[in-house]
Amino acid sequence: MSAPSKSRWIDDDDPETQAAIERQKREKEARKRAKAERQRRAEEEETARTREAAAEKQPYGTVNGENGPPTKRRRLSGEPSADGSATGPQKRPGEGGAPAGQRSLLRFPGPEWGPCRHVDNFERLNHIEEGSYGWVSRAKDITTGEIVALKKLKMDNSPDGFPVTGLREIQTLLESRHTNIVYLREVVMGNKMDDVFLVMDFLEHDLKTLLDDMREPFLPSEIKTLLSQIVSGLDFLHSHWIMHRDLKTSNLLLNNRGEVKIADFGMARYYGDPPPKLTQLVVTLWYRAPELLLGAEKYGPEIDMWSIGCIFGELLTKEPLLQGKNEVDQVSKIFALTGPPTSQTWPSFRSLPNAKSLRLPASSIAASSAPEGKPPLLPRSKFPFLTNAGLQLLSALLALNPTARPSALDCLTHPYFREDPRPKAKEMFPTFPSKAGMERRRRRETPEAPKRGQEAPPLDFAGVFGGAPGGDTGETGAGFTLRLG
Known part of the structure; x- marks a missing residue:
């Protein structure tokens, strides 16, 4: 089988043609590098703007009881420092972490829905009094050692479910956060569905x-x-x-x-x-x-x-x-x-x-003074x-x-x-x-x-x-x- 014939328009031995081809290749590579550099800079600027926006939305910690920004921004784990070296431990690709070359963000636990705690987390010390809608006792939180008031809601008059008086009490107490209104800490449960307790701040007197x-x-x-x-x-x-x-x-x-x-x-x-x-x-x-x-x-x-x-x-x-x-x-x-x-x-x-x-x-008909x-x-x-x-x-x-x-x-x-x-x-x-x-x-x-x-x-x-x-x-x-x- 004969080799394919070359085009008669190309002269391999012509030095000017070879120089033109090399020049075109160099210009093409330069354009690629410039485009990649512009894209990298745009990505860095977008990342910086995203971090600044997130920092503005996130509440700062309190200093001396007043809100204020920190004096110096902390470097995230895995974020490169000024000299280009990474700080903190980094996971390898394939170990459940971020892919190679991608920075991983720290995650902090936030409030979420969960089951009520059990009343056994509190040690009941003595009975205080019985009201129209519950029994109040003095108790101690086993975890923290704090003294609290434990009110067990009465379920006698609610055969069809949770008493509406208890629901209103919980709802209004949660909405009434004021220094002159008793503070409802949480609601805890007993061993039965009708054992519902309100955990409130303990005050010594009425x-x-x-x-x-x-x-x-x-x-x-x-x-x-x-x-x-x-x-x-x-x-x-x-x-x-x-x-x-x-x-x-x-x-x-x-x-x-x-x-x-x-x-x-x-x-x-x-x-x-x-x-x-x-x-x-x-x-x-x-x-x-x-x-x-x-x-x-x-x-x-x-x-x-x-x-x-x-x-x-x-x-x-x-x-x-x-x-x-x-x-x-x-x-x-x-x-x-x-x-x-x-x-x-x-x-x-x-x-x-x-x-x-x-x-x-008859005397009440007289005009008021x-x-x-x-x-x-x-x-x-x-x-x-x-x-x-x-x-x-x-x-x-x-x-x-x-x-x-x-x-x-x-x-x-x-x-x-x-x-x-x-x-x-x-x-x-x-x-x-x-x-x-x-x-x-x-x-x-x-x-x-x-x-x-x-x-x-x-x-x-x-x-x-x-x-x-x-x-x-x-x-x-x-x-x-x-x-x-």
């Missing part, structure tokens, strides 16, 4: 037990410190559309650093405008607003402000302000303190269902050591007309907290021996909070001012029973 054991009431400066903290926590709840619906001194916890925290959110509920359909039977009887007692089906955060007024009066007198035996007796005691409602002090009270049977005395737009002042003889500004605040909180009560934010800006004596600093607040850390709390004759599912029965208030039977004779009423011992 105001009810303190007031029962104190020989003298709090000082005026201490009352301002306590009340301002309570109202501050309540203002946070109301600003997030949450009603507590069971504020009372036994649900206000105090630690040995002078900090008050609102607890027991079993009856808490989100509300809106217009308000949703709400349960009528709420709030422990002694702290229940008059519109609820008279059968109001729509209400708002004003019922919490009435409870704040009752707590304010209890801090002043060291005794619950309105201790009714049942709903009829409670209304009698409210009207004995504030005076009967009139068309001036409470224009819309006649539209409430239970107010139709209310027979007002209070300034227009303000509720009448409570009797000075009941609170002899309270200043004029304090009496005005207490009278506004205990106004019969819900629309006349101040909001939590209005209370915080009231002149009462700016006059002498000023609120005592929390660091100077007195300390007390802890009952919760030593023994079971001694229960006094106090009403319980209403149970979920109970219906408020229609009540007859015809004998409130006439002394007919039903005012002071009964020992039980709708929504509560007296616990003796």
Whole structure:
């Protein structure tokens, strides 16, 4: 087979042709190298921009309690240094690491969903008390050694599943991160599906037990410190559309650093405008607003402000302000303190269902002496050591007309907290021996909070001012029973 014939146009022996071919090859190689160099530089610039963007999005660590960028950027493991040498260990190709020539990024564990811890991680030390929606114990975290409060939710009244009161308590506590609201750490489980525990911060006292054991009431400066903290926590709840619906001194916890925290959110509920359909039977009887007692089906955060007024009066007198035996007796005691409602002090009270049977005395028709737009002042003889500004605040909180009560934010800006004596600093607040850390709390004759599912029965208030039977004779009423011992 003959060799292929060469083209007659190519002259291999011509030196000029050979030089042209070599020159073309060199130019082609130079263009390739320049293109590769430009591509490499573009990739490096893109990588640098990506790192800078990631560094800006990632939060820096705190320095002396303030956020700030680090003084020098750390070099990632495997990233080449200025002299071109790599730092840190690198995996070889094929060992599960990054391919050869590709940098690997460090990965840090982040928060993720997982199962609840078991209650055996906590050592229960002693029982504190039993509430309407759970049992509270003092416990110690075995892992960290911290003392916590362990609340076991009651499942008795929820045969169809998890109780809605427990769900609301967990939901509202998780949303209520405030210095004056008890902190929910986590939810743990027992051996059975109905063993659900809430792990919260432990506080040494509750105001009810303190007031029962104190020989003298709090000082005026201490009352301002306590009340301002309570109202501050309540203002946070109301600003997030949450009603507590069971504020009372036994649900206000105090630690040995002078900090008050609102607890027991079993009856808490989100509300809106217009308000949703709400349960009528709420709030422990002694702290229940008059519109609820008279059968109001729509209400708002004003019922919490009435409870704040009752707590304010209890801090002043060291005794619950309105201790009714049942709903009829409670209304009698409210009207004995504030005076009967009139068309001036409470224009819309006649539209409430239970107010139709209310027979007002003839003296209540007289015009009120209070300034227009303000509720009448409570009797000075009941609170002899309270200043004029304090009496005005207490009278506004205990106004019969819900629309006349101040909001939590209005209370915080009231002149009462700016006059002498000023609120005592929390660091100077007195300390007390802890009952919760030593023994079971001694229960006094106090009403319980209403149970979920109970219906408020229609009540007859015809004998409130006439002394007919039903005012002071009964020992039980709708929504509560007296616990003796």
